[in-house]
Amino acid sequence: MLLKLDQVTKSYPGTEAPVLRGVSLELPRGGMMALTGESGSGKSTLLHLIGGLDTADSGKIEIEGTDLTALGDAGRAGLRRGTVGVIFQQFNLIPSLDVAANIAFQARLAGRHDAARTDAMAERLGLADHMHKYPEQLSGGQQQRVAIARTLAPRPSLVLADEPTGNLDEASADAVLGLLQDLVEETGAGLIVVTHSERLAQRLPRRLHLRAGQLT
Numbered sequence: 001m002l003l004k005l006d007q008v009t010k011s012y013p014g015t016e017a018p019v020l021r022g023v024s025l026e027l028p029r030g031g032m033m034a035l036t037g038e039s040g041s042g043k044s045t046l047l048h049l050i051g052g053l054d055t056a057d058s059g060k061i062e063i064e065g066t067d068l069t070a071l072g073d074a075g076r077a078g079l080r081r082g083t084v085g086v087i088f089q090q091f092n093l094i095p096s097l098d099v100a101a102n103i104a105f106q107a108r109l110a111g112r113h114d115a116a117r118t119d120a121m122a123e124r125l126g127l128a129d130h131m132h133k134y135p136e137q138l139s140g141g142q143q144q145r146v147a148i149a150r151t152l153a154p155r156p157s158l159v160l161a162d163e164p165t166g167n168l169d170e171a172s173a174d175a176v177l178g179l180l181q182d183l184v185e186e187t188g189a190g191l192i193v194v195t196h197s198e199r200l201a202q203r204l205p206r207r208l209h210l211r212a213g214q215l216t
């Protein structure tokens, strides 16, 4: 199993009810699913726990058999470099690096930089003519595609995308999600897409819905 969550619970200081209450799920290798739910239902929190960006209060999260809850900060950071890739809502590109260097950044950290692969992916994502531009010189859709390329470059086993098309119009959102799915499928990785859009969620083979901190 690529990902296994067992009875995961999470509260933030100052919030009355837990944000996540006993969340369990399994995603097989190469599996793809959408995670939907109202604003504040805990989608980003769940993604952050799976991505090792934050820790659960109780329960177990396993990625490729490794128990995240037993790893320290360094262990979780290592997992983020190689095994799990996160595409953030706000892209988080590095402003001082051009597109080529942004795309290569995480792969270099993971010791998996492959220039030919980076170029091929940039081409697929329509970024070939923009490789020497800086993030501020790109449109939102182009920045999103750079963020996708950067996350996929180190070949993670699991890709987590938080509203990857949230800032795009419908046609661009469809195109970007389609490309993301194709690229993830080609690498055999698993994919979890958080989205507000029921329409986009329908494009994924499996859908889970969070309501008041529980999966339905």
Ligand SMILES: Nc1ncnc2c1ncn2[C@@H]1O[C@H](COP(=O)(O)OP(=O)(O)OP(=O)(O)O)[C@@H](O)[C@H]1O
Pocket (backbone or CB within 6 Å): 012, 013, 015, 019, 037, 038, 039, 040, 041, 042, 043, 044, 045, 046
């Ligand atoms: N760092 C934090 N400290 C305290 N409360 C937080 C923190 N992060 C999130 N929350 C609270 O946890 C709840 C779930 O937030 P989360 O961001 O996971 O929801 P979401 O479903 O992703 O929402 P959205 O769709 O609006 O992005 C919200 O009530 C939010 O206010």
